[in-house]
Amino acid sequence: MLYTMLSIFGILFFIPHSFTFPLPDPYTKFSKLNLPVPGPFGPDSVARDSNNQGPYVGVSDGRILKYNGTDFVDFAYLSPNRSKQLCDGVTDLSLGPICGRPLGFSFDPLTNYLYVVEICQAINFTVGPQGGQATLLATSAYGVPFNFLNGCDFDKIRRVVYFTDTSLVYNYTDAILGNPLPPGDSSGRLLEYSTITGLVRVLVNGIPRPSGPAVSADSSFIVYGSYSTQQIYKYYLIGPKSGTTDVLIPNLLGSPAKTKRAAEFGYFWVAVNQVVQTQPTPVFQPYGYKFSSNGNVIVIKNFTLEYGNGRVNVVQEYFNLLEGGTLYVGSRSANYVGKYTKC
Ligand SMILES: *[C@@H]1O[C@H](CO)[C@@H](O)[C@H](O)[C@H]1NC(C)=O
Ligand SMILES: *[C@@H]1O[C@H](CO)[C@@H](O)[C@H](O)[C@H]1NC(C)=O
Ligand SMILES: *[C@@H]1O[C@H](CO)[C@@H](O)[C@H](O)[C@H]1NC(C)=O
Numbered sequence: 001m002l003y004t005m006l007s008i009f010g011i012l013f014f015i016p017h018s019f020t021f022p023l024p025d026p027y028t029k030f031s032k033l034n035l036p037v038p039g040p041f042g043p044d045s046v047a048r049d050s051n052n053q054g055p056y057v058g059v060s061d062g063r064i065l066k067y068n069g070t071d072f073v074d075f076a077y078l079s080p081n082r083s084k085q086l087c088d089g090v091t092d093l094s095l096g097p098i099c100g101r102p103l104g105f106s107f108d109p110l111t112n113y114l115y116v117v118e119i120c121q122a123i124n125f126t127v128g129p130q131g132g133q134a135t136l137l138a139t140s141a142y143g144v145p146f147n148f149l150n151g152c153d154f155d156k157i158r159r160v161v162y163f164t165d166t167s168l169v170y171n172y173t174d175a176i177l178g179n180p181l182p183p184g185d186s187s188g189r190l191l192e193y194s195t196i197t198g199l200v201r202v203l204v205n206g207i208p209r210p211s212g213p214a215v216s217a218d219s220s221f222i223v224y225g226s227y228s229t230q231q232i233y234k235y236y237l238i239g240p241k242s243g244t245t246d247v248l249i250p251n252l253l254g255s256p257a258k259t260k261r262a263a264e265f266g267y268f269w270v271a272v273n274q275v276v277q278t279q280p281t282p283v284f285q286p287y288g289y290k291f292s293s294n295g296n297v298i299v300i301k302n303f304t305l306e307y308g309n310g311r312v313n314v315v316q317e318y319f320n321l322l323e324g325g326t327l328y329v330g331s332r333s334a335n336y337v338g339k340y341t342k343c
């Protein structure tokens, strides 16, 4: 009886903008949305559009695919000379510079345009609702070319896209070759692209390897993680602290990947990977943290059982009355999108 009441109220709790007191982790049922076989892997970003279609994913062979209810089908691509013959299904990441590699994206809910950051040519793009060839928007900030773009988030109030350039001295090629991280590297940047002026601004310079950011639903601050410090930061867009940064969560279990808004107002999810063994090959334990605007961690969801020793790169939550809550998990090492729902 109590259980039934809890699950009825659980639905209420997941209506965005209604409650600020969320139900802890109801996501116990796991399933996989498989990518085409044989084929690409590594859905680093996962998003639904404003008509609740998808999810869309960006994968290793450079495509953006859309889930149509049963299968992932072609939606968009970035490089104007990307050849389907050469690139479709490739798992060789060194072809990234030719085939493209979308690592992060975010929908503008008003126009349903998808804003994408692409890692290899260090550029970003926009794709219209019909998909197809993306349009290049920007390649540098204040004359400094993008080097390792990682994630982005659309701000529907200010109509800008926030994104992070992880490092100016370490790039995607270094990462896939397993090159050692330059010690003490804090050349990362938090950036903003305005869809109104077409200009790129640097919000913060000198960040130690920032990962993909998320803006609060009221557009008052941005949160992002740092791979190196294993912390979550809060950058204020308005108010007396405007333009300054606080440490929001000082002690994650491991390195944070992308941060995304949760379904409820004022909450976020971040994918976190803990290294539990480094030799002979790295072994990870992947987690999803759910936290509030004040940095209160309310859920630490352990993905180790479903993801083995792979990493997770994004945890994206959606809610609608028909389906209830859904948690999508994207992983650079998986050939599927993980889907968690309530039992
Ligand atoms: C989804 O795409 C697959 C492959 O193109 C197709 O066979 C299937 O009919 C589509 N399903 C829906 C619901 O459109
Ligand atoms: C696209 O093709 C042109 C002409 O073949 C070539 O010069 C250019 O490097 C190619 N660009 C990419 C991103 O492969
Ligand atoms: C990464 O940096 C190296 C030099 O450090 C450069 O040779 C290579 O072209 C860069 N790769 C990409 C994808 O930008």
Ligand SMILES: *[C@@H]1O[C@H](CO)[C@@H](O)[C@H](O)[C@H]1NC(C)=O
Binding pocket: 285, 302, 304, 305
């Ligand atoms: C996460 O789950 C794995 C596998 O069950 C376990 O070994 C690990 O200790 C768990 N992590 C935490 C922080 O509880």
Ligand SMILES: CC(=O)N[C@H]1CO[C@H](CO)[C@@H](O)[C@@H]1O
Binding pocket: 078, 079, 080, 081, 097, 098, 100, 121, 123, 136
């Ligand atoms: C991968 C990709 O699309 N590269 C393009 C980036 O933008 C420059 C300038 O428009 C093009 O020349 C590249 O082909």
